[in-house]
Amino acid sequence: MVAVKRVAVIGAGPAGAITIDALAKEKSFDLIRVFERREAPGGCWLADKQPPPLLSDLAALASRSADAPIPLPDRLPAQRPKIANPRYAESSIYPYLETNIDSIPMEFTQEPIPAERSQRSIALHGHDTPFRHWSVMQRYIQGLVDRNGYQDLVSYNTTVERAEKVGHEWKVTLRKDGAEKDYWWVEWFDAVVVASGHYSVPYVPAIEGLEQFEKLRPGSVMHSKQFRGKEYFQGKRVVIVGASVSGADVAVDLVNTAVSPVYAVVSGHRANAYFGDEAFNHSQISKQPSISRIEARNVHFVDGNSVRDVDNIIFGTGYSWTLPFLPQVEVRNNRVPNLYQHVVYQKDPTLLFVGAVAAGLTFKIFEYQAVLAARILAGRAILPPLAEQEKWEQDRIAARGDGPKFTLVFPDFEDYFEDVRALAGPGEHGLGRQLPPFKREWFKAFLDGHELRKKMWRRINAQAWDELDVNLNGLDLGGQKKTRSPPPTYGPDLLNKIPNVTQRGRLDPSIVG
């Protein structure tokens, strides 16, 4: 590898923010430039000032081909009309979003997350709640960027539209948002660190009749990314798709606001590895299998059941990995192949990734990856031979498959942290950000945080089933059992036979169960 003196970092979310520190502390580079397409740091933790745009091009979202590369101006620098394509830079934040991971395993090892607790979180989890409001996280990341003069390294409102290797150099084509027109130009680097995240482009599955449903009432098909709080859904009949974190959070949140029950398409789908499906065991959530088709505003499920007059379908179906600025780098099965230790692009170690892992001890992993990337670029970490790197990937595919599970570090956190730390080495002459050995208490706090959330759902659900009991006692159920049984015997099967029970115990005849 030629000596690396100029490094570009793409993205100023948590991964980019810690990468700046890791690079700067090596004191080996003449130029560190950070390009961030938003107006401030924070990545997923930076809220929008505008309402989110409506979903467009559902077919492209379904085939994971949205966010394609755009044509570059022939000559640069140039001013050009603003681009028309959606780039999905907007946030997934709603006003009361909190972290769902304990702050201790989440924070970087040298920068504690402030112990600011919201009233909402205290009410849900107690006075020592380990979860933090999104705004605490945004300020935390902003603080990491606005220190030691790092803020001067960042160019905001600047999208990397292309990064391509020309000879030994990286040609980076940039587009800065202007009020009327965009400004395009090129900068040259020896290496590129990609910290652009992978929770930006919504995945919305292809379903017969979905486009028509959206056309009938634009905005009725939503992704969890566009969720901005429950108020909008007051009195609306809602189907939520997705059995993981977003699906669970939105479904539980809409109970008592949307028309009851809230329909959750979860059966047969992957519950979140950490949280399971506890959230959906609520008396006012009706669990459903996959949607088979949609006719006008009627949603049909694969078991033959259907719901009439649906106002909104919200997809908590996750996100698609995209790298429109790196057309030469493959995205396969919603992951980026050829990344040794999820960091080093095997075909060219001047291209490195920080953050190319599924959620887990997220920020801490980014920190270890960032230090490894910085040490490699500083020439202070030695990579194993290519054959060994390729074997690492093949062994992992054999163990975890060639899809998103490949990027899930859980439960092998200790092995991964220690492997990356060993590869990064101690640095030279006391230079560089120092990585402490993995601490098992991080993992324990991580698991304990999940248990807290499951406990919260169990409490809410038990209360909801008790309330339903009281309400059912006033109903004529045609001989069905009216007294309380615990949820497993008294679960959604019975509820599905009662077409709709509102919180006040009235039957809603407009629903087909």
Ligand SMILES: Cc1cc2nc3c(=O)[nH]c(=O)nc-3n(C[C@H](O)[C@H](O)[C@H](O)COP(=O)(O)OP(=O)(O)OC[C@H]3O[C@@H](n4cnc5c(N)ncnc54)[C@H](O)[C@@H]3O)c2cc1C
């Ligand atoms: C709703 C939601 C809640 C979450 N909650 C948690 C949680 O509680 N705990 C947890 O650990 N994780 C959580 N996550 C996971 C989240 O991915 C991480 O917390 C973290 O934000 C990822 O950091 P990142 O820097 O890798 O990516 P991001 O945070 O996505 O940051 C990437 C940055 O790169 C910029 N960028 C992208 N492309 C370009 C380009 N071409 N040019 C210039 N800039 C570009 C983006 O604008 C963005 O600022 C959550 C994710 C979501 C979507």
Ligand SMILES: NC(=O)c1ccc[n+]([C@@H]2O[C@H](COP(=O)([O-])OP(=O)(O)OC[C@H]3O[C@@H](n4cnc5c(N)ncnc54)[C@H](OP(=O)(O)O)[C@@H]3O)[C@@H](O)[C@H]2O)c1
């Ligand atoms: N801090 C917070 O409170 C918070 C809130 C939201 C999200 N997040 C984070 O954001 C990240 C993304 O989470 P996410 O829940 O949005 O996405 P996700 O974890 O990728 O889950 C997507 C879900 O959609 C399901 N799905 C996909 N296609 C489907 C289809 N055709 N029909 C029905 N279901 C389908 C998946 O199951 P199958 O694959 O089996 O189909 C899975 O259950 C996670 O890291 C999460 O922790 C955090």
